[in-house]
Amino acid sequence: MANLRPAVAATRFPYLEVTIAQLQAQLHSGKLTTRKLLGAYLARIDDIDRRGPKLNSVIELNPDAMAIAAELDRERNAGKVRGPLHGVPVVLKDNIATADKMATTAGSLALIGAKPPRDAFVAARLRAAGALILGKANLSEWANIRSSRSTSGWSGRGGMTRNPYALDRSASGSSSGTAVSVAANLVVAGIGTETDGSIISPASICGIVGFKPTVGLVSRDGIVPISRSQDTAGPMTRSVEDAAILLSVIAGSDPRDEATAGVPAPADYMKALDAQGLRGARLGVVRNVRIRHSDVAALFDAQLAVLRAAGAELVDPVEVQNVAKIGPYEIEVLLTELKAGLNAYLAEFGNGATVRTLADVIAFNEAHPERELPLFGQELFMQAEAKGDLTNTTYLEALTNSRRFAGAEGLDAAFNEHRVDALVAPTGGLAWLFDPVNGDSNTGNFSTPAAVAGYPHLTIPMGFVGGLPAALSFVGPAWSEATLLRYGFAFEQATKARRAPAFPRSVTPKV
Numbered sequence: 001m002a003n004l005r006p007a008v009a010a011t012r013f014p015y016l017e018v019t020i021a022q023l024q025a026q027l028h029s030g031k032l033t034t035r036k037l038l039g040a041y042l043a044r045i046d047d048i049d050r051r052g053p054k055l056n057s058v059i060e061l062n063p064d065a066m067a068i069a070a071e072l073d074r075e076r077n078a079g080k081v082r083g084p085l086h087g088v089p090v091v092l093k094d095n096i097a098t099a100d101k102m103a104t105t106a107g108s109l110a111l112i113g114a115k116p117p118r119d120a121f122v123a124a125r126l127r128a129a130g131a132l133i134l135g136k137a138n139l140s141e142w143a144n145i146r147s148s149r150s151t152s153g154w155s156g157r158g159g160m161t162r163n164p165y166a167l168d169r170s171a172s173g174s175s176s177g178t179a180v181s182v183a184a185n186l187v188v189a190g191i192g193t194e195t196d197g198s199i200i201s202p203a204s205i206c207g208i209v210g211f212k213p214t215v216g217l218v219s220r221d222g223i224v225p226i227s228r229s230q231d232t233a234g235p236m237t238r239s240v241e242d243a244a245i246l247l248s249v250i251a252g253s254d255p256r257d258e259a260t261a262g263v264p265a266p267a268d269y270m271k272a273l274d275a276q277g278l279r280g281a282r283l284g285v286v287r288n289v290r291i292r293h294s295d296v297a298a299l300f301d302a303q304l305a306v307l308r309a310a311g312a313e314l315v316d317p318v319e320v321q322n323v324a325k326i327g328p329y330e331i332e333v334l335l336t337e338l339k340a341g342l343n344a345y346l347a348e349f350g351n352g353a354t355v356r357t358l359a360d361v362i363a364f365n366e367a368h369p370e371r372e373l374p375l376f377g378q379e380l381f382m383q384a385e386a387k388g389d390l391t392n393t394t395y396l397e398a399l400t401n402s403r404r405f406a407g408a409e410g411l412d413a414a415f416n417e418h419r420v421d422a423l424v425a426p427t428g429g430l431a432w433l434f435d436p437v438n439g440d441s442n443t444g445n446f447s448t449p450a451a452v453a454g455y456p457h458l459t460i461p462m463g464f465v466g467g468l469p470a471a472l473s474f475v476g477p478a479w480s481e482a483t484l485l486r487y488g489f490a491f492e493q494a495t496k497a498r499r500a501p502a503f504p505r506s507v508t509p510k511v
Contacts, residue, residue, distance in 0.1 A: 013044055016185050017500055020088055020242050023188065027076065027087050034069040034076075034087035034132060041089050041134060045186050053167055053503040057180035058187075059094050059138040059158040063101050068132055084245050086130025091190040093178050094136040094158070095143055095224035096120045096233065097349050102133075104349070106224040107141035107155025109371060110364040114353035120222025121254045122191055122233050129249040134187055137177030143198055144174040145226050145338055145384075147376040149439035152176060152202075156372040160434070163206060164501035165468055168508070169431040170440065172205040174198040178236045179206040184501055189237045189246055195226045195334065197447035199234045200473070204427035204459045207469030207498055209488070211235050211243045212447075214478045215454035217263055218247075219254035222349065225341035227334050228259070229399060230451055238498060240460065240489040244269035247481065269485050275493045277486035279311030283474075284318030284420035291426045291444040295465045300426040303462050303472055306494050307424065312487075315418045320449055322405040329405070330452055332398035335384040358385050375436045406452035415477055422480065422487060427459040427471035433508070450475045458484045460491060461498040467507035 015023070015037070026032035042061070049055045062068070072087045092098065095106040097116035105111035119127065126133065138158035144150055152173030153161035161176040163169040164184040171180045175192030179202035182190045192199040194212045203210025211234045218233045225231055235246035248269045253260040285304060291297055308314060339358050346356050355361045362381050365372040388395065414423060429443025450457040455478055462472040472491065474484045492498075 013040070013185055015040060017238060018188065019239055020085065020188060020245050023088055024084070024086070034072045035066065037087065038065055038069045038089055038132065038134065041187060048184055048503070049181070049186055053162065053164065055162050055164055055180050055184055055186075056159055057138055057161050057177040057184065058091060058135045059107070059155075059177060060102050061135040062133055065132060065134055072130060072132060081130065083129030083249065085126060085249060087132060088130070088188050089132045089134040090126060091135055091137045091178055091181050091187045092123060092133060093139050093175050093190070093192050095139060095193060096122055096191060097222035098123050098133065102136055104136070104224070105157050106143060107139050107157050108361070109156045109368065110355045110361050111350070111353050112157070114350050116222065116349045117351070118222065121219035121256065122250050123222065125250045125252070126191070131249075137175070137181055137190060139175060139177055140173030140198075143193060143195060143224070143226055145195070145334065146378045146381050148380060149376045151375050151434070151436050152440050154375060163431050164503050165207060166431060166504055166507045168506045169433055169468070170205065172202040172431065175202050175236060179203055179208060179210070182236050182238060183208050184503075189235065189242050191233055191246070191250070192236045193223055193231065193233045194451065195230045196330070196451035197445055199236060200447045200457055200459050201428055201445055203236055204471030205431045205469065207461050207501065209235075209237050209240055209243050209461070209492075210459045211247060212450065212457045213247060213251065213481055214456045216259035216261075217251045217479070217481065219252070219257040219260050221254055221256040225338070225345055227337040228341055229333055229337060230454065240485060240492045241270070241273060244273060244485050244489075264479055267482060269482055272482035272486045273489040274486055275490055276311070277490035278307060281312040281422070281487055282420050283307060283312050283314055283487075284414055284418050284423045285314050285316035286320055286414075286423050286425035286446065287317035288319045288323065289425045289444065289446045291429050293429050293443065293465065296426055296429060296470050299463050299465060299470055300472060303491075303495065307491065310490055310494050315420055318414050318418050318420065318423060320410050320414050320423070322410050323449055325405045326402055326410075326448055326452055329398040329402035330448070332395060333402055335380065336387040336390065336392065336395040338384045339387050340390050376439060402452050406449050407455075411449050411453050411455060411475065412477070422474050422476040422484060425473050425475070427473040430465055430468040430470060446473050446475070454478065456481050456484055458488045460488050462495060463497045464499070467504070
């Protein structure tokens with residue numbers, strides 16, 4: 001029998017599974033204050049994240065949170081509401097800079113002491129909309145670019161984040177702490193970042209909604225970088241509606257990020273939500289996604305009937321070509337852009353830290369192996385340091401090829417050949433058992449084509465297999481966020497597959 005005994009009761013929290021709209025209604029009516037709400041979340045973090053199951057998802061709490069909550073309450077009482085997130089507690093992944101008392105470290109001890117000169121664009125947008133930044137979330141250190149044999153959810157600064165659906169299993173990464181804190185109802189919503197899978201995978205593994213927008217829709221200013229070609233921030237929430245609210249707040253052009261120059265006019269993505277939104281949709285069913293669990297594949301097939309019943313026309317099968325060709329080119333792009341991007345970030349946001357370049361970070365880790373290198377090494381960092389600059393021919397050819405295979409000859413070819421509005425596929429496999437000796441297990445995923453092409457990708461819970469969450473993906477062309485949210489909302493309303501975790505120690509049957 002599986003050990004399903006909960007480590008802590010899952011139903012005592014008064015704001016369990018609450019949405020932003022529900023909270024705003026209570027705050028507006030005066031039945032609730034931001035201070036009371038914050039106090040409840042801080043108590044739950046202490047009970048579940050610090051004690052009890054010890055999820056270890058929130059790396060740091062904002063020491064000024066209660067004072068900020070009091071100010072937000074005063075503003076509301078005076079008739080001033082900043083925006084749709086006024087008084088709503090959120091977490092940021094600890095690679096998103098904030099110019100406050102909290103650190104921004106990407107999980108690395110090397111960045112302790114760094115004092116960002118300003119908020120990242122995303123953080124500034126959230127504050128302007130009234131969000132209360134409750135704290136920073138743990139992550140796979142350096143957003144999982146340090147080693148090819150890493151253990152997702154672990155950082156030298158924050159330790160190991162645990163999956164709330166089975167404490168002995170991975171939360172995936174790199175936005176591990178954001179996914180877990182949202183899934184476990186430690187916060188209302190959160191912001192993660194993705195280069196390839198870092199929003200989509202932990203969201204699917206932890207049973208929440210994750211949205212990786214088109215690269216350029218959300219500014220990367222003030223975010224510890226990996227790749228200027230693929231990096232983006234995005235919402236991680238318990239509902240599609242909340243993802244739409246967050247995306248409406250954080251999207252927009254920014255002169256500090258040239259990728260945002262072509263961003264469409266600001267949109268209220270809430271207007272896209274329609275419970276009948278799948279009617280008339282033409283969706284391609286991707287069958288060449290390697291998911292190493294037959295029950296996940298069977299669950300996905302069952303959801304296709306839901307899509308059809310909701311009015312979607314399915315083109316089945318659709319194959320995304322050239323996916324296997326992307327990998328070698330993608331890693332060349334990531335490592336070359338990492339070196340240039342991280343050095344530029346540290347020059348601007350690293351004041352106060354002992355490191356100012358990637359080479360300094362490598363040396364720091366070598367000098368502190370017991371705390372920074374106990375589980376895996378930094379061979380990818382070393383490979384990145386050996387790369388040339390962004391004018392290097394090898395890099396430029398890799399960039400061209402990766403975009404061609406993921407975009408023009410990959411996703412675009414599938415959209416155009418089959419005349420589909422979006423693609424659907426299982427997001428990935430199931431959460432794997434921790435294995436610090438061997439590192440992460442690859443249970444299959446559908447993140448790479450959209451990540452490399454820079455296209456939007458929405459993942460939504462579709463059910464459970466063996467007590468673990470599984471998810472369905474919608475992928476569309478660039479700037480199709482509203483379309484994907486419309487489809488995703490309709491699917492979510494038809495299935496209502498999400499369930500709050502009960503924090504079992506394991507779901508592995510005893511042998």
